[in-house]
Amino acid sequence: MIQKLIEGIIKKDAPVVVGLDPNLSFIPGFILTEAETAAEGDIPPYCEKENVIAAEAVFQFNKKITDAVCDLVPAVKPQVAMYEQFGIPGMIAYRKTVEYCRSKGLIVIGDVKRGDIGSTSEAYARGHLAGTAFDVDFATVNPYLGSDGVKPFIKICKEHDKGIFVLVKTSNPSSGEFQDVLTGDGRAVYELVGSKVNEWGADCMEGVYSNVGAVVGATYPEQARILRKLMPHTFILAPGYGAQGATAKDLSGFFDADGLGAIVNSSRGIIAAYKKDAYAKYGEEGFADAARAAAVDMIEDLRGAIHGGRTVWNISR
Secondary structure, eight states: OHHHHHHHHHHHTOOEEEEEOOOGGGSOHHHHHHHHHHTOSOOOTTOOHHHHHHHHHHHHHHHHHHHHHTTTOSEEEEBTHHHHTTHHHHHHHHHHHHHHHHHTTOEEEEEEEEOOSHHHHHHHHHHHHSSSSOOOSEEEEOOTTOHHHHHHHHHHHHHHTOEEEEEEEOSSGGGHHHHTOBOTTSOBHHHHHHHHHHHHHGGGEETTEESEEEEEOTTOHHHHHHHHHHOTTOOEEEOOBSTTSBOGGGGGGGSOTTSOSEEEEESHHHHTGGGSGGGGGGTTTTHHHHHHHHHHHHHHHHHHHHHTTOOOTTTTO
């Protein structure tokens, strides 16, 4: 699976993943109105009407964003909480989003941040990676219960040719409360987790990189340089670009000498671009066009900052 992601990055010259995290405040009013009309009639059991409307609006919004960017980027990353909040209709919208994105040839990273004791982790892994429920290509995994919470995911990845991204150094401001604490040997906790990810990944190699990747926040470039050395064969998913404050210049240490080794996420910076002054000309009706323009700008920004304007992600051509 990691090779499929790398091939997508190379083909589209873009180490970019679009986060499909559709807060209702991002969704234009005309889509909400259309969703309300579509929801008229019988409401399924255990479903509130407002949740049915919201879920339909989310799916229609996602479809238009996906159509606008699918030829530009190799992957999308729906955050499951944005769907779970709408109950059963929300989870149906999540599944429909995953299926629609895959129909457009995109790699889907399910941002689910699961992790528990062994049997529960295996159930999570089967639900999200084994094709029995949601069938994403990668899932994000929380490692803080230890190896017995991660290894069931690795088992399912091997069985179904899927991948995971393990939380190592997250992009949120308070991540250092735990992740930067020094252990007895002087290493920070995030370094210890990075070493474990490197160990877990050694058994899942696909060429240069492993199907076991790592989440490393773009907001922490110095820590990323340390982790890049600790995890030379680990592909990095880097959230935090744009709206969370990270810039393209912060990301140079995430990539290897070939311009590979990482994929950078932007969520509201792309899907809610029409709300920014820079893309206001597109208006609410043109929200998908604004998203496309923001994606193009992000790709060019990364290329210019990391490789001096040279196109390097098409090295296999």
